[in-house]
Amino acid sequence: xxxxxxGKPLTRVDGRSKVTGKARYAADFNQPGQLYAxxxxxxxxxxxxxxxxxxxxxxxxxxxxxxxxxxxxxxAYLPHKAVIDPAVGERLHVLQDDSVRFYxxxxxxxxxxxxxxxxxxxxxxxxxxxxxxxxxxxxxxxxARIVPGTGTADRSRGDADAAVAEAAVKVDEVYDIARENHNxxxxxxxxAAWHGDRLTLWSKSQFLMNxxxxxxxxxxxxxxxxxxxxxFIGGAFGTSLRTWPHVTLAAxxxxxxxxxxxxxxxxxxxxxxxxxxxxxxxxxxxxxxxxGKITGVIHEGTGETSRxxxxxxxxxxxxxxxxxxxxxxxxxxxxxxxxxxPNHMRGPGEASGIFALESAVDELxxxxxxxxxxxxxxxxxxxxxxxxxxxxxxSLIQCYGLGAERFGWVRRTPEPRSMRDGRLLIxxxxxxxxxxxxxxxxxxxxxxxxxxxxxxxxxxSDMGPGTYTSMTQVAAEFLGLQPEQVRFGxxxxxxxxxxxxGGSWTMASVGSAIRAxxxxxxxxATRQAIADAGSPVFEAxxxxxxxxDGRLRRRGDASPGLSYQDILAKTGNPIExxxxxxxxxxxxxxxxxxxxxxxxxxxxxxxxxxxxxVRRLVGAYxxxxxxxxxxxxxxxxxxxxxxIGMALxxxxxxxxxxxxxxxxxxxDYLMPVNLDTPKLxxxxxxxxxxxxxxxxxxxxxxxxxxGTAPAIANAVFHATGKRVRTLPIKIEDVLTA
Amino acid sequence: xxxxSSEMHSSGPIVSRREALQATAGAVALAALPLxxxxxxxxxxxxxxxxxxxxxxNGRAHTLIVDPRQSILDVLRETLDLPGTKKGCNQGxxxxxxxxxxxxxxxxxxxxxxxxxxxxxxxxxxLENDGELHPLQAAFVEHEGLQCGFCTSGQIMSGLGxxxxxxxxxxxxxxxxxxxxxxxxxxxxxIIAAVADVAERS
Numbered sequence: 001x002x003x004x005x006x007g008k009p010l011t012r013v014d015g016r017s018k019v020t021g022k023a024r025y026a027a028d029f030n031q032p033g034q035l036y037a038x039x040x041x042x043x044x045x046x047x048x049x050x051x052x053x054x055x056x057x058x059x060x061x062x063x064x065x066x067x068x069x070x071x072x073x074x075x076a077y078l079p080h081k082a083v084i085d086p087a088v089g090e091r092l093h094v095l096q097d098d099s100v101r102f103y104x105x106x107x108x109x110x111x112x113x114x115x116x117x118x119x120x121x122x123x124x125x126x127x128x129x130x131x132x133x134x135x136x137x138x139x140x141x142x143x144a145r146i147v148p149g150t151g152t153a154d155r156s157r158g159d160a161d162a163a164v165a166e167a168a169v170k171v172d173e174v175y176d177i178a179r180e181n182h183n184x185x186x187x188x189x190x191x192a193a194w195h196g197d198r199l200t201l202w203s204k205s206q207f208l209m210n211x212x213x214x215x216x217x218x219x220x221x222x223x224x225x226x227x228x229x230x231x232f233i234g235g236a237f238g239t240s241l242r243t244w245p246h247v248t249l250a251a252x253x254x255x256x257x258x259x260x261x262x263x264x265x266x267x268x269x270x271x272x273x274x275x276x277x278x279x280x281x282x283x284x285x286x287x288x289x290x291x292g293k294i295t296g297v298i299h300e301g302t303g304e305t306s307r308x309x310x311x312x313x314x315x316x317x318x319x320x321x322x323x324x325x326x327x328x329x330x331x332x333x334x335x336x337x338x339x340x341x342p343n344h345m346r347g348p349g350e351a352s353g354i355f356a357l358e359s360a361v362d363e364l365x366x367x368x369x370x371x372x373x374x375x376x377x378x379x380x381x382x383x384x385x386x387x388x389x390x391x392x393x394x395s396l397i398q399c400y401g402l403g404a405e406r407f408g409w410v411r412r413t414p415e416p417r418s419m420r421d422g423r424l425l426i427x428x429x430x431x432x433x434x435x436x437x438x439x440x441x442x443x444x445x446x447x448x449x450x451x452x453x454x455x456x457x458x459x460x461s462d463m464g465p466g467t468y469t470s471m472t473q474v475a476a477e478f479l480g481l482q483p484e485q486v487r488f489g490x491x492x493x494x495x496x497x498x499x500x501x502g503g504s505w506t507m508a509s510v511g512s513a514i515r516a517x518x519x520x521x522x523x524x525a526t527r528q529a530i531a532d533a534g535s536p537v538f539e540a541x542x543x544x545x546x547x548x549d550g551r552l553r554r555r556g557d558a559s560p561g562l563s564y565q566d567i568l569a570k571t572g573n574p575i576e577x578x579x580x581x582x583x584x585x586x587x588x589x590x591x592x593x594x595x596x597x598x599x600x601x602x603x604x605x606x607x608x609x610x611x612x613x614v615r616r617l618v619g620a621y622x623x624x625x626x627x628x629x630x631x632x633x634x635x636x637x638x639x640x641x642x643x644i645g646m647a648l649x650x651x652x653x654x655x656x657x658x659x660x661x662x663x664x665x666x667x668d669y670l671m672p673v674n675l676d677t678p679k680l681x682x683x684x685x686x687x688x689x690x691x692x693x694x695x696x697x698x699x700x701x702x703x704x705x706x707g708t709a710p711a712i713a714n715a716v717f718h719a720t721g722k723r724v725r726t727l728p729i730k731i732e733d734v735l736t737a
Numbered sequence: 738x739x740x741x742s743s744e745m746h747s748s749g750p751i752v753s754r755r756e757a758l759q760a761t762a763g764a765v766a767l768a769a770l771p772l773x774x775x776x777x778x779x780x781x782x783x784x785x786x787x788x789x790x791x792x793x794x795n796g797r798a799h800t801l802i803v804d805p806r807q808s809i810l811d812v813l814r815e816t817l818d819l820p821g822t823k824k825g826c827n828q829g830x831x832x833x834x835x836x837x838x839x840x841x842x843x844x845x846x847x848x849x850x851x852x853x854x855x856x857x858x859x860x861x862x863x864l865e866n867d868g869e870l871h872p873l874q875a876a877f878v879e880h881e882g883l884q885c886g887f888c889t890s891g892q893i894m895s896g897l898g899x900x901x902x903x904x905x906x907x908x909x910x911x912x913x914x915x916x917x918x919x920x921x922x923x924x925x926x927x928i929i930a931a932v933a934d935v936a937e938r939s
Contacts, residue, residue, distance in 0.1 A: 015878035018886030019870065019893060021821020021861035028820035115811055116804050185825045185833055185887040185921050234823070234887025235921045267826040464885030464922045634881045634924060641923030666830035666919065673916040677925040 004549070005477040006695075009630035013483065014232075014468040023232045027189035029202035031260035034191065035064055037253045038118040039246065039265070040108035040125050041272055042100045045134030045659030046338045049098040049107060053126040057110070060124065062117030065257050067109040069095045072252060076220030082210040083440075084241045084500055086341065088149035089309030092273070094245040095252070100129065101307060102340045103659035104272025106245055109253050111261060134338030136659040138279045138304045139176075145302055145333040148312045155320055155386060158327030160285075163296025167287025171363045172298075175284065175356040177727040178651035179304075180277040181661075182345050183671060184463075186234020187267060188274055190250035193260035198225045203247055205230050206240040207500035208459050212493045214243040215251060231491035233463035233501075237642070238344040240463070241502050244274045271664035275343030276652060278304040280315055280352045281335075284360040287327075292370045294379045296327040301353060305334045306341040313349030318434050319357050320386035321592060323379040328386070338659055344502060346642055347706040350435055355646075355727060358431035358710035363723060371414065372430055372714070373400050373598075384592030392591040392691035393698075395622030396432060399598040402683055403430075403620030407600035416721035424604040426615075427719025433597035433619070433707025437508065437689075437698035440499035441582035444513035446475065446521050448575040452550075452565040453485045454521075460490040460510045461501035464638075465701055466631035467510075473627055474511045474695070478518035479564075480550030496578055504595075504699030507627060509581070512693045517579025522547055524575050529567045537562065583693060591691050595698040597621035599640070601711040602678075605719045610731040613678070614644050614712060620683040624698035629684070636682030636704040643708020644678075645671045648728050670728075788851045794819070795863025803850045810834045810845035813860060821861040821890050825919070832918030835891035835898070836860050842898030844917075861890035872938065873897060876931035884922035892918045896932045905936035 017023040042049075054066050072095035085091065094106055108125060112118035135143060147153055164170060190203040199221065205211045208228045216223040233240060250263035265274070280303050287296035301315040316330035345351075365372040380397055383390050404410075412428040413419055419426040444458040456475045462468050472488045479486070489495065498510050526545060529535045529552055537545055537554060546555050553561030568575070602616040617640045626632045649670035653662050663669050682704075689696050709727060716734065717723045724733045787802045794817060803812055810827075813819045813836070822845060825833030829847040836845045837859040864871040873896050876882070883889040895918045899905060904914035911932050912925075920928065 011878050011881070012883075014886075015883070016870065016874075018883055018889050019861075019874040019877045020865055021819075021890045023886050024820065025823070025887060027824070028814075030815065030818070030820070114804065114807075115815065116806055120806075183921060185831065185885065185919065186823070187825070232887075233885060235885040237921070264824070267828060267830075466884070630881055634884060634927060637926055638884060638923030641925065642921075665828060666826045667828070671919065671921065672923065672925075673919055674912045674925045674928065675916040677912065677923075677929070680926055 003477060005473045005483055006625070006627050008473065008628065010469055010473060010483060010628055011630065012466055012469045013472050025186055025232045025234050026191065026202050026204040026230060027262065027264050029191050030262065031191060031193050034260040034262055035111050035113060035257055036115045036118045037109050037111045037250060037261045037263040038122040039106045039249065039263070039269060040110065040122050041269060042103060042105040042107045044100055044129045044131035045103040045136065047100050047129050047131040049100065049127060050130050051128035052108065057121045057124050060117070060121045062113040063110060063121045064113065065111040065253070067095065067253060067256055068107065069097055075218050078217040078220055080214050080217035082207070082214065084207060084210060086309040086311050092245055092308060094248055102134065102338055104269065106249060106273065109249055111253050111257050134659045136337050136339055136654045137656050138281060138335045138337065143335045143337065145335055148310050148332060148334050150312055153332040154330065156329040157386065160296045160298045160327040160329035163327035164285045164287035164298055167295050168290050169288045169364065169367050170286065171360045171367065172285040173360060173363065173725055175282040175359065175725045177280045177352050177355060179279040180345060180646065180650045181271050181652050181669060182237040182239035183270065183666065183669060184235030184237055184239060187265045187270055188240065188244065188246055189264040190247045191260060191262045192250040192254035194255055197221060199251055200227045200229065201247065201251065202229045204233055204240050205243065206233065206236050206461050206463060206502050208461065208491070208493050209497045210500065211243045211247065215247060218248050219251065228493045229491060230461060233461055236463040237346040238348060238502055239274050241500050242275065242343055246273065267666055268664040271652060271661040273340050275341065277345035277348065278311065278342035282353070282356040284356045286360050286364050288364055288368060290368070292368045292375050292378045294323050294325045297323065297325050298329050299357060300331040302333040302335055304337050304342060306339055307336050309341040310334055311342045313344065315349045315353045318350055318354050321384045321594070322357065322432060322434060324381035324385060325379065346639065347435065347702040350702065351646065351706045351709065354432065354434070354706055355710045355713070358707070359713055359725060362429065362431070362714040362717065373404060373409065376400065376432065387592050389590065389592045392437070392593045393622065393624065393687055393689035394596055395685045395687045396596040396598065398685045399596060399620040399622050402685055403598040403600050403618050406620070406681060406683060407618040409600065416718055421604060423607065425607050425719040427603045427605065427715040427717065428600070429711050429714025429718050430598060430600045431707045431710035431714055433599055433703050435504060435595050435703040435706055437593040437595055437692045438503050438505040439508040439583040439693050440505055441580065442498045442509040442513040443496035443578060443580040444510060444517050445496050445576065445578050446514065446517040448521050448525065448564055448568070450565065450568040450572050450574060452563055454479055454481060456486060456488045456514055457495040458490055458498050458510050458513065459493055459495040460498040460506060462490060463501060465635050466628060467506055469631060470507060470627045471511060471514055474514050475518055478515050479522060480547055504701040504703065507695065507697045508693045508699055511695050511697065512581035513579050515694055516581045517577045520577045520579055521575050524577065525564060525567050526552060528570065529562055532570050535562065587691050593692050595621065595623045595700065595703045597703055597707060599707040599711040601715040603712060603715040603719055605716065605734055610735040612648055612716060612729060612734065616679045617708065618681045618683070620685060621700065621703060622685045622687040623700045623703065624687055624689040624692060625696040626684050627697060632684065632700060633682045635700055637680040639704020640680055640708050641672050641677060642705045644676060644712065646727060647709040647712035651728050790850055790854045792853055792856045792858055794858045795860060801850070805849065805851040807850050808846050809836070809848045809850045809853060809858070812850040813845065819860055819862050823887055823890055825888065832895060833888050833891040835895045835918060837894055837898060840901065842895050861893060873931065873935045876934045880927045880930040880934060882924055882927035882931040884924050888918060888920045892920065892928055899932060900936045900939060905932060908933060
């Protein structure tokens with residue numbers, strides 16, 4: 001299918017608003033008469049509140065209210081579960097009792113006339129606790145490992161244990177990936193304003209429809225009484241998928257004081273209650289024949305969760321379909337800890353699971369003496385052997401080919417510690433990336449105006465990938481307009497419902513809905529033209545007409561045809577259509593749908609002091625159609641940088657005595673800065689997937705990060721001969737080589 | 738990152754991230770400390786009192802009564818209704834709140850407004866000229882130097898400082914001197930390209 005606007009490297013339509021500071025994020029929507037709320041966080045990891053010294057605090061300058069469980073209203077907390085909420089367990093109910101379940105849990109709100117006054121009062125709060133010892137160390141032997149209550153934890157085909165036991169060549173190792181925090185640049189923020197029993201929230205959210213429904217449930221309101229507005233998100237990476245306690249607290253505080261209230265979490269509080277990538281402990285065992293055919297795969301993983309909810313992620317899922325092997329067993333368990341509930345972080349589950357699997361496959365390649373890419377070629381499946389279905393498309397081997405050529409893989413000498421640049425050890429490593437091509441039901445509205453321009457609306461979000469721009473391109477494409485003739489709006493619950501902005505499914509879901517609405521708009525315009533006695537296509541059959549570049553004419557006719565303006569001039573009324581789209585259930589049943597990619601890393605390691613630098617990363621991806629290559633490359637290289645963080649830097653360290661994150665600070669939670677950026681290249685193989693959705697897009701937000709950490713770890717092994725199975729890789733890990 | 742990344746790309750000087758962070762925004766913030774405190778309006782014993790501060794923001798003169806503990810960042814965002822400058826960490830570690838004070842880049846979250854009586858302040862809102870983007874603003878869009886946009890105001894203000902300081906001799910030098918501004922989306926390649934492009938043209 002010929003595309004005019006889709007596939008073009010347009011710069012961002014919202015670029016101007018972002019570079020001028022005019023883009024407004026949640027905390028930028030100051031309201032008249034607004035007060036400021038600051039949360040007081042528990043300083044013990046488990047126990048009960050026994051005392052609150054409030055008299056002094058309430059008399060402090062500017063303080064309007066102090067709200068604790070003692071004076072907070074009992075909230076309705078009606079049953080509410082969105083797809084994004086854990087299937088088992090119940091969300092934290094805030095300020096409803098005296099219990100403390102984890103370090104940093106909100107225990108009080110100060111409302112004051114300025115940020116400084118609220119912060120000063122919060123700092124002056126004296127709270128006493130009856131504290132108990134929390135258990136926060138996932139590796140602690142006394143931690144119970146439970147089978148998740150969701151029923152899909154374990155899978156098996158053949159006899160993996162016997163196959164591995166009998167195999168001529170084996171790898172059997174354990175992997176440990178640290179807890180990470182999303183740390184988007186924008187802290188969570190909510191401004192809440194009540195008008196009677198109607199509530200408006202300017203709130204950072206990747207899932208407006210759920211935030212609306214959840215807050216309605218928490219306060220016992222009709223859903224329509226809650227409006228959520230969020231035109232811009234300052235990065236999120238999953239942390240804003242759920243509606244966390246601070247949203248409830250902002251609304252509660254605003255109702256308590258009868259004025260709008262702004263609540264912005266501190267950076268430290270971003271480590272407490274807004275989710276994290278759970279630490280994972282994994283075992284991967286591989287068995288193979290001497291010529292490199294994998295005969296058995298065992299993948300056992302344990303994630304962590306809170307005591308009150310079971311957060312699950314796809315930790316072992318990729319192992320089911322990545323390699324051809326008759327004997328595969330995967331197992332997933334949860335360690336229940338005294339922490340807040342984790343949540344999805346970019347490439348959730350897959351990014352952690354694939355580190356273990358792709359490290360093990362790399363290790364196997366050395367044991368076999370087979371090139372790592374060749375080993376993957378020898379074990380490339382023809383179908384998804386777990387589901388016994390064909391892949392809708394799978395370009396993994398093409399990705400390896402394209403990436404290897406660009407990267408210069410042929411220059412790699414296989415022996416560890418065999419490559420040097422001066423005194424530095426050089427290593428080259430590779431790993432596979434994959435992520436499901438999801439598609440959720442979505443809707444969108446398209447309004448074609450009499451002036452021939454269009455307005456497009458959906459309650460979607462844009463946390464940075466460029467939703468504003470790419471959706472504008474989709475609408476322009478299917479209406480036959482120029483992007484400048486389309487205005488796309490998102491970020492309010494007043495617009496048609498969409499799924500969450502996560503899971504790499506925004507373009508598949510919202511884009512397909514926009515396409516459907518545009519096609520219906522065009523069809524209605526055609527019918528109006530046919531019905532118009534003054535029109536050159538009067539009484540023509542629909543089939544005899546065609547739209548070319550936004551103009552309607554008879555097939556084969558060389559005349560310029562009718563523009564939308566020509567057609568709408570008759571009535572002067574706009575055409576407005578609410579469209580929707582979802583994946584065809586039959587197609588969903590028939591195909592296994594995933595993106596694939598190959599990531600290549602070159603590192604240098606100082607042999608004396610163990611410092612590791614990533615020098616180059618090349619990622620080649622098969623992600624179906626690329627709507628905007630400029631933005632897609634940027635998203636991919638950004639994901640790779642996130643992968644550098646996962647591989648070499650990011651780790652939230654908990655004090656086992658009380659569960660306190662000891663490095664809850666952006667200088668102590670290490671993440672890549674500009675100077676850490678290596679030469680980065682993102683490539684896309686030409687992949688046509690007619691099955692995933694009408695746009696043929698598979699999404700790329702998550703796969704951009706998945707695969708980078710194992711590629712780097714494999715390069716570190718190649719450089720040093722030291723196999724590091726813990727993330728992040730630290731200096732001491734390679735110094736003990 | 739940091740301790741395990743102490744060496745620059747290829748041929749650059751040996752520096753750590755911590756040094757890089759200190760060498761950029763932090764050090765300039767310290768250098769910007771005024772020698773004389775601003776005049777206090779009244780000062781009852783033991784009670785902090787509000788202070789009058791005169792400052793020019795984006796070419797407009799303001800006389801403000803501020804709480805002496807208020808940061809310039811909070812004054813800009815909450816008092817002057819200039820929310821383009823962002824609060825990312827409020828601890829001087831992320832650079833999102835970078836502004837120019839008397840032409841020098843500082844992190845406005847670590848700088849008290851009361852210390853800057855008479856200062857000339859420039860924020861992201863003041864860069865456009867008659868509706869024309871500043872070349873660095875345009876370059877950030879053109880080179881895809883942003884994704885979510887939240888760090889962008891700070892990146893651009895820091896980029897202006899970086900260019901004015903002459904720390905733009907090579908991409909590696911730009912990377913070093915722009916490392917006080919974290920971009921969690923990882924738009925660094927575009928940021929480097931945008932700063933280099935404008936530096937070359939100016």
